[in-house]
Amino acid sequence: MSGLIYRLLIGAGQTTLGYKEAFKRCQSGWKVLDVGTGDGFALLRNKDIILEKNLSIVCVEPDAQAAKLLELEIAKEGLENQVKVRVEYLSHASQSEYNCCLCITTLVVFPTTEERRDCVDMCLSHVKPAGKVILHQTLYGGLNNIFLLSRYLTSFTAYYLYRPLYLNDLKSIFSGRLWVMESIHWLAPFMLFTVSK
Numbered sequence: 001m002s003g004l005i006y007r008l009l010i011g012a013g014q015t016t017l018g019y020k021e022a023f024k025r026c027q028s029g030w031k032v033l034d035v036g037t038g039d040g041f042a043l044l045r046n047k048d049i050i051l052e053k054n055l056s057i058v059c060v061e062p063d064a065q066a067a068k069l070l071e072l073e074i075a076k077e078g079l080e081n082q083v084k085v086r087v088e089y090l091s092h093a094s095q096s097e098y099n100c101c102l103c104i105t106t107l108v109v110f111p112t113t114e115e116r117r118d119c120v121d122m123c124l125s126h127v128k129p130a131g132k133v134i135l136h137q138t139l140y141g142g143l144n145n146i147f148l149l150s151r152y153l154t155s156f157t158a159y160y161l162y163r164p165l166y167l168n169d170l171k172s173i174f175s176g177r178l179w180v181m182e183s184i185h186w187l188a189p190f191m192l193f194t195v196s197k
């Protein structure tokens with residue numbers, strides 16, 4: 001039931017759009033790392049663009065149950081050649097082999113600002129020097145408390161009360177780095193999209 005509510009409220013809209021916008025920013029044939037894919041509902045709704053761009057995607061998902069569902073869905077969609085699953089936590093890379101690393105709504109599951117900064121560093125360690133890290137996340141500033149309230153209400157089912165991402169968090173995580181921030185939706189600043197240079 002909670003999965004269904006999550007899909008209706010978040011997965012079918014915001015998250016699917018997050019993946020779509022990220023894939024639009026990938027070049028054909030790129031090798032992509034997706035951090036925290038979950039059961040792949042939002043990722044696989046973008047099957048067309050994955051095939052069109054001939055992307056090769058590795059999904060890192062530590063939840064064995066979600067990873068199993070993800071593998072089943074990949075097989076159902078006939079995407080075994082394009083999308084692979086690794087049941088593991090994101091870690092620092094020994095070699096930077098990806099053109100792009102995606103972190104689509106996953107940053108919030110890291111509980112503290114330090115862990116979020118470490119997550120971004122781990123993402124950066126996986127990409128080649130000219131590669132991209134693309135983060136898609138809902139952002140909370142000072143003015144959008146109404147959205148904050150709605151997030152808390154949905155979080156019981158969708159986000160298990162993860163600590164939301166506040167503007168100050170983000171400033172502290174990204175200060176000193178060169179990032180392009182794009183808002184990709186009319187709900188901005190509720191919607192945030194961040195791309196590294």
Ligand SMILES: C[S@@+](CC[C@H](N)C(=O)[O-])C[C@H]1O[C@@H](n2cnc3c(N)ncnc32)[C@H](O)[C@@H]1O
Pocket residue numbers: 011015035036037038039041042043060061062063066088089090103104105106109
């Ligand atoms: C909010 S969900 C996002 C799922 C998917 N990216 C989407 O947007 O639909 C976060 C996912 O990250 C996974 N996760 C939690 N800790 C992780 C870690 N340390 N490394 C990689 N993934 C992690 C969770 O199991 C969960 O499936």
